[in-house]
Amino acid sequence: MAPVNEPLILEKPDPAALPDLIRRAIGERNTVIVIGECSVEYEGRSTSRLGKGDRVLMIKQDGSVLVHRPTGYSPVNWQPDTSVIEAWINERGELSILAVRSKPREVLNISFSRVDSVIIARLRDDAEFTMYLDEAEMKRVLVGNPELIEPGFRVVEDEKRLGSGQADIYGVDKEGRPVIVELKRITASRDAVLQLYGYVKAYEATYGKRPRGILIAPSFSPSAIETLLRLQLEYRQVDLRELYRLAVEKGLRRSLLEYGRRPGERERGTGEKTRHE
């Protein structure tokens, strides 16, 4: 979406120009990919050697280094982040890259006997990675299945403005008492409890009656539980996997697994698929 600097691509580059270029690219927090024939040595927690072969080297903006062979999930050699990276032309005239980690002390050296391509790209990625459900979906499932919050629970408002913020769910329990519900997609911290408490107090201030407050999350930090008890708030543990299954069942979310083929696809030949035996 945001217009990005064009990636810089070099085909069959002169190795002599690369150390400087790569150093600069790393300094500017770009991602560097080098494709070519290399050999690799590693020493640290273990020690390894790998002779010449065609591989993909990736240097990420945090200093992670990955050397990938043409098969398999895992890199054959790597260096996690926080490394010092050097690039130079070695005595055989090859592009050589050294990635050093200090704790534990580990050294990774990659020497390219042939460089096919170099790609330097400025990658920007701020997206959130969510497993199972995001908070909005979580709320949708609970609003659609209020019995999961508590038997007899009835939703009155989805998102209720209270004081400076918005409570996720406002409802009444089976005895007609008002209930404020706060949701967290991940382990609920003390902060989440205080947030809920703020809504409870705001409600009390407005309506002159203290509502119950329930914090719903997949897990709770000890300090969160301690604070909940102290502030006379309640909590309920939910399993995101379960909620997800429910969301799929109720049609709130489509499962990728359902279509072995792509959404909306009609009948087609097999030419579109590529199988790996």
Add this chain to the structure above:
Amino acid sequence: MAPVNEPLILEKPDPAALPDLIRRAIGERNTVIVIGECSVEYEGRSTSRLGKGDRVLMIKQDGSVLVHRPTGYSPVNWQPDTSVIEAWINERGELSILAVRSKPREVLNISFSRVDSVIIARLRDDAEFTMYLDEAEMKRVLVGNPELIEPGFRVVEDEKRLGSGQADIYGVDKEGRPVIVELKRITASRDAVLQLYGYVKAYEATYGKRPRGILIAPSFSPSAIETLLRLQLEYRQVDLRELYRLAVEKGLRRSLLEYGRRPGERERGTGEKTRHE
């Protein structure tokens, strides 16, 4: 070394042309790298979603698929090998790639809202990956430190021709009896035992005296041990890490860790290093 097909590189390609190209590339067992802005969905053993961001997609020749964000060791999403991969233009006009694994059933979808670059390369990599020491280095360490084989052991010949093959080490024990030593860098199998036995028999046939036979390896398969006992051969377990440490100590192998800087480097400025805080 082997002249390789030039990698095919596309900058700012027309997405419409990509599905066909990618399908063909995968069919020809090339490695495909796509750089651009994408969103990712995964469902299988777990379920995940990742919004738009700049990433590197790598499809390897065995069908492994990796989606890398610009930081960190691990791919944010992936599919191990043995997947069916599809590529097409989705309803938003985006390049969409679906990688399906059947057991366990898992689906990964990557949709590119912007494609910056596509690299298609035929990578050839037959090199052996060795941890700690290869067999030659292992032999060098043991020949230089025969007491590791057995107290009082004395090396007579490094590589002794015997029958159709070559025994790794030939020596005599402290009582003057001939000893044939066979080395394995990895778990010794029954085959390794039979190989040793062949040398022992060849020696006996030539010199009229049965030598002792010792198989040295980091570990032994049960069938190897059974066969060793049955053929009245001996074995000694060695720790490759220990041998490696010894090799470094004795100067048989240089440790990468010793030079915080590159080998043979003179004094230089810091401009050559790129630090990641």
Add this chain to the structure above:
DNA sequence: TGTTCGATGTCGAGC
């Protein structure tokens, strides 16, 4: 093919 176990595991959370 299914299971168990090791890893340069990596990664995040709690202390």
Add this chain to the structure above:
DNA sequence: GCTCGACGTCGAACA
């Protein structure tokens, strides 16, 4: 900074 537990762990060795 360190320990501990989970992971879509992956991957090799073994039954």
